Amino acid sequence: xxxxxxxxxxxxxxxxxxxxxxxxxxxxxxxxxxxxxxxxxxxxxxxxxxxxxxxxxxxxxxxxxxxxxxxxxxxxxxxxxxxxxxxxxxxxxxxxxxxxxxxxxxxxxxxxxxxxxxxxxxxxxxxxxxxxxxxxxxxxxxxxxxxxxxxxxxxxxxxxxxxxxxxxxxxxxxxxxxxxxxxxxxxxxxxxxxxxxxxxxxxxxxxxxxxxxxxxxxxxxxxxxxxxxxxxxxxxxxxxxxxxxxxxxxxxxxxxxxxxxxxxxxxxxxxxxxxxxxxxxxxxxxxx
Numbered sequence: 001x002x003x004x005x006x007x008x009x010x011x012x013x014x015x016x017x018x019x020x021x022x023x024x025x026x027x028x029x030x031x032x033x034x035x036x037x038x039x040x041x042x043x044x045x046x047x048x049x050x051x052x053x054x055x056x057x058x059x060x061x062x063x064x065x066x067x068x069x070x071x072x073x074x075x076x077x078x079x080x081x082x083x084x085x086x087x088x089x090x091x092x093x094x095x096x097x098x099x100x101x102x103x104x105x106x107x108x109x110x111x112x113x114x115x116x117x118x119x120x121x122x123x124x125x126x127x128x129x130x131x132x133x134x135x136x137x138x139x140x141x142x143x144x145x146x147x148x149x150x151x152x153x154x155x156x157x158x159x160x161x162x163x164x165x166x167x168x169x170x171x172x173x174x175x176x177x178x179x180x181x182x183x184x185x186x187x188x189x190x191x192x193x194x195x196x197x198x199x200x201x202x203x204x205x206x207x208x209x210x211x212x213x214x215x216x217x218x219x220x221x222x223x224x225x226x227x228x229x230x231x232x233x234x235x236x237x238x239x240x241x242x243x244x245x246x247x248x249x250x251x252x253x254x255x256x257x258x259x260x261x262x263x264x265x266x267x268x269x270x271x272x273x274x275x276x277x278x279x280x281x282x283x284x285x286x287x288x
Contacts, residue, residue, distance in 0.1 A: 019222055020261060022243045023277035027067030029268065034062060034070060036267045037274065038150070039087040039202075040252040044096050044120055049254065049276075054267065055083040055104060059116070063123060068265070068276040074121055076100065078131040082110070085150040086202065086252070089120065090159055090179055096120040103139070103163065105148040112138045112186075113149065115161075115178070137178050138186045139163065150201045150251060154179070155231070157209035162231070163189060164200040164214060171200035171216070173235060193235035197221070201251040206259060213242070213262060215253055220244045220264075242279065248272035 029037065036054035043050050043063065048071065051062050059079035063071040083104025090097050098120050103113040115137040118129050141147045147165045154161055159179040165172045174189035199216040206212075212223045212231065220242040225234035247266035255262045261281045266274040 018282050019240055020242050020279040020281055023245060023264065023279050025275040026263075026278050027065075027069065027276050029068045029265070029274045029276070031070040033073065034064075034268075037265050038085050038251045038267060039101070040263065040265050041087050041089050041098070041204075041254045042257050042263070044089075044257075045123070046257065048123075049263065049265075050087055050098060050120075051252070051265065052084050052087055052100060054085065054251070057081075057084070059084075059100070061087065061098065061100060064276070066276065066278075072123055072127065074125075074127050074129055076116055076118065076129050076131075076134055079116055079134060079136075081114075081116075086152045088152050088154050088204075090117070090154045091156065092159070092179060099152065099154070101152045101163075103149045103152065105146060108146045108148070111146060112140050113163075114138055115152075136185065139176060139178070139189055140187075141165070141174065141189050142191060151203035151214070153203045153205045153212070155205050155209050156207060162192065162203070162205070164195075164203050166200055167198070169198055170194040170196065171198050171214075173214075173231070175231075192232045195221075195235070196238070202253045202264075204253055204255050204262065206255040206262075207257060208259060211255070213253055213255070214239075215244075215250065215264070217250065218244075218246060220253070247277070248274060 037051045038054040040051045059076035059081045061074050081102045084102050085104045086101040088099045100116040117135045148167045151164045161178045162175050172194050173192040175192050176187040176189045203214040221239035249267040249269045253264045264277045268274045
């Protein structure tokens with residue numbers, strides 16, 4: 001019913017097919033451990049990706065390749081999660097860290113959401129990520145809001161964190177400078193911009209910090225900001241609608257590391273098949 005409702009909405013967006021080509025499947029998810037993939041980010045090692053499951057799984061991340069084959073599972077020692085919904089990366093003092101976002105709030109009971117930040121492991125590392133290497137950051141929405149969210153993203157230019165609400169009538173982008181103060185652990189998010197759609201499930205900023213993608217169940221939207229422009233200003237423009245064939249329950253996307261395109265991946269509801277998809281950038285839209 002949600003899909004039918006969202007599909008019928010008239011989204012205020014530009015429809016332009018000159019930015020990214022229509023998706024192509026690279027590989028099917030078949031490993032039984034990957035039942036509800038809800039977040040994805042390109043790994044430092046070319047041709048591989050970090051993913052995680054939705055609620056029901058533990059504090060685990062999984063390394064997969066471009067054929068969607070599982071390479072290795074890693075577990076965060078001593079961490080208990082409620083509802084992990086996204087994953088991203090951040091570079092701090094020249095070192096890459098992953099961010100596992102425990103931000104789901106379907107029942108509206110949670111006051112604080114949690115981010116778990118830890119150095120990106122390599123495939124040769126121990127499958128247990130030591131608790132001493134994990135930092136927990138707590139987030140809450142402004143006022144008394146107990147919002148549900150499924151997507152985070154980090155701007156590589158200034159390491160600002162952005163989080164997108166899901167169930168507000170107009171999904172809203174919020175932000176917090178969580179990686180600027182190493183000693184601060186609790187942050188209240190600030191409102192950045194309201195979006196012309198609802199039910200946002202995934203988001204990403206590209207490696208140059210100039211482009212943003214946000215998707216809901218039925219659409220993917222694209223913004224490109226001008227030199228010196230804030231995301232607040234850029235997000236107030238109409239987005240570009242990217243050509244997108246509906247996935248079973250698409251809740252994850254990531255740019256690749258070389259600005260050549262982006263990827264999506266889906267949960268597997270009701271036993272439906274799920275694939276890792278690639279959206280190649282059109283040559284005329286190459287980011288410079």
